[in-house]
Amino acid sequence: MKNIDQIFNLACPASPIYYQKDPISTLKTCFHGTENILDLAAEKNARILHTSTSEVYGDPQVHPQPESYWGYVNPFGARSCYDEGKRVAEALCYAYQAKYQGMEIRIARIFNTYGPRMSYSDGRVVSSFIGDALAGKEIKITGDGTATRSFQYITDCVEGLYRLMNSDYALPVNIGNPGEFTIREFADIVVDMIAEIGKPRVPIIYLPRPSDDPNTRQPDITRAKEVLDWEPTVALKEGLKNTVEWHLKQSI
Template identity: 55%
Template sequence: MHLNKRVVVTGGCGFLGSHLCDRLVNQGHEVICVDNCFTGTKQNIRHLLDDPLFEFLRHDITFPLYIEADQIYNMACPASPIQYQHDPVQTIKTSVHGAINMLGLAKRINARILQASTSEVYGDPEVHPQPESYWGRVNPIGLRSCYDEGKRCAETLFFDYHRQHSLKIKVARIFNTYGPRMHPNDGRVVSNFIVQALKESPITIYGDGRQSRSFCFVDDLVDGLVRLMISSDEITGPINLGNPTEFSILQIAEKIIALTGSKSKIVFKPLPLDDPRQRKPDISLAQKKLQWEPAVPLEEGLKRTISYFDQLLLSE
């Protein structure tokens, strides 16, 4: 039984944030979705707007927020390379100023706060799979560093607030996640390939397609976030959340072509700068501390995502 809480979700109009809002409202919590709609869209939460448990607040968390709540999920930040490189300064401000503002709020109102961190804190890893104890290998001045270093700095701030002010913190390191409501043009592997396959356009693979990723379906990921939030105070994280089953980019492309019955051909292009060769979470900590592991197989998750994009393209 969940005791009903007042929960703030920053970035609540985004892909992950909107699914998290759904889950919390379904559990009977009062949810305040905070978003400036820089990359998120109101379309993602439209079905919640009439729900008495749900409230939408248009606000940029790089500015302070004064609000009452029991829990804060800090999900706000552009999360795909196309989005975060569009305005790198705003990206780092969202990660750093945003974290300072949300931590300040949590401290004032004595709320528990969760940071949506990222596997990008590991950079291009020399250790595989990546455990939470690995410190990472990140280029501090590269094209992706506005995101990588912004998220690393946010983790620093969370732990400093925890040590200095005894704030109740949770830090989740999120690995590749996919599912309905992904932005069709955000340049991520799954959404890119699905949109290209449905339009029968060539499927573009950067590099030779042998680089690997692990893909977690959004429902599984949200389940991990909620479990982390309600776990005991001494479980601060950082905790990896993601799917440890690894696929090459080429395998994903071939699977999507098969599932959509598309006639798309695969074309290869040069690999972008600082693109990690492999990414795979070690989730033994999440299994042990949260009794969490992903349950949705890739094929089922892809089918649900394809049907979402199919509808989206039809409505356009």
Template identity: 55%
Template sequence: MKKILVTGGSGFLGSHLCDRLIARGDDVLCVDNFFTGSKKNIVHLMGHPNFELMRHDVTFPLYVEVEQIFNLACPASPVHYQYDPVQTTKTSVHGAINMLGLAKRVNARILQASTSEVYGDPEIHPQPESYWGKVNPIGIRSCYDEGKRCAETLFFDYFRQHQLDIKVVRIFNTYGPRMHPNDGRVVSNFIVQALRGDDITIYGDGSQTRSFCYVDDLIDAFLAMMDTEKGFTGPVNTGNPGEFSMLELAELVLKLTGSKSRLVFKELPSDDPKQRKPDISLAREKLGWEPKVALEDGLKETISYFKHTLAL
């Protein structure tokens, strides 16, 4: 049994991670300020003797005794991270400083949940970890993109300066049960609109692409990365290299829901990347990991979840 801290532990990814850690017998401290996380995501764990929930904002220091830290705290959808962009940057930067400080004090291994957004609107396709990115530092998405880039900087400076045991993963689009229905991410948007019979909103002409990783596959990657040998820091791309256009995704959601919703095209938001696909060669080599769940199978599970959640 390990004592493990999960920041952002009641969120979409964090709650699935808590489930897996508890299932394998670890002692889990779940920390969240509930800005985007929900107690509904972890209520089934509340009575478990190995699970503890703490309301706390990572922009403030935390003093606990743990052996490992998964730092997931940060709003991850444009709707939420643009709502309070200053706080989003603080969560990434001050949160990283505070969690790295904690890891240094207690000599814990710490994993940073970074993002494919560090690549911005990429000029290289697919994106390898060696690519430095093309990011607008003053745009409406910069609070998240640059916040996460700065967090990576801090992690690697703590590694070089203090020999801290760090792990960094770069998460590409992930979907599955417990996504927030109003988070503005494309999978949840399309599914909720289709189930309600509303118009499905496609920004741009629908040709822009994303790669969609099912949540169970991503959690496998987190656990594999945390268990790699000391000194292997990453960053490692974690995502599904299958590439789909927005139009293809919309048509698949319509097929799986049986919805009669119409497709409606709107102007592409500022700084929205035109394509995104991970090169996962490093994950295959170092983690022995690659995603297993096909998009159609993952969407069926996600649609079932939203049907239940929305009572449709």
């Protein structure tokens, strides 16, 4: 590799069922993967954008979550390989920045992002609900449906990452959509949307809640608005419509 100006570090399993399958591998990806990228960035004098996550806030006790919040994370729970892995990756980025004076670090904390090309088997809630509803299967809420998430459409996320990479802002920035829904509300939206396209109306069932599943999550995007002049533009129903269309094409 000759000249490299910018490196986006996006590598890591992100679905809870996958990152928990091999926690040591997830931790190594977060630490050694980021270390390898940082070494390359230092050698090539390249700017690096590391994709962190809302999961660094754990099960947040502050709502919505600003970047100044340090989080509430179980260090040895089922999710810790990802939560703590992503936290140590941020620490590593700033340790490199301190060691290599002038090294350019950008940190995006991405909140629940969805869209076309996220496979049915991914395990995360948006593609699972859409895939099941389209297949005429029951939608499975894990928990009692009162947990909340704030869903961001992929094109908004990409625009946010692009602006952050090309900004001069070196502290973490939340990239997410503040529109917050309970999982039950979200399930109802998906069931209605699938019924509207003429498919059967599927039932909703409840399964046990995964351990350490965060109760709430909503980004405070004041910083992104100020430093990137960015905010999401795609409403949930519009993004879901595009996502449903993509899933429909896969099953043809």
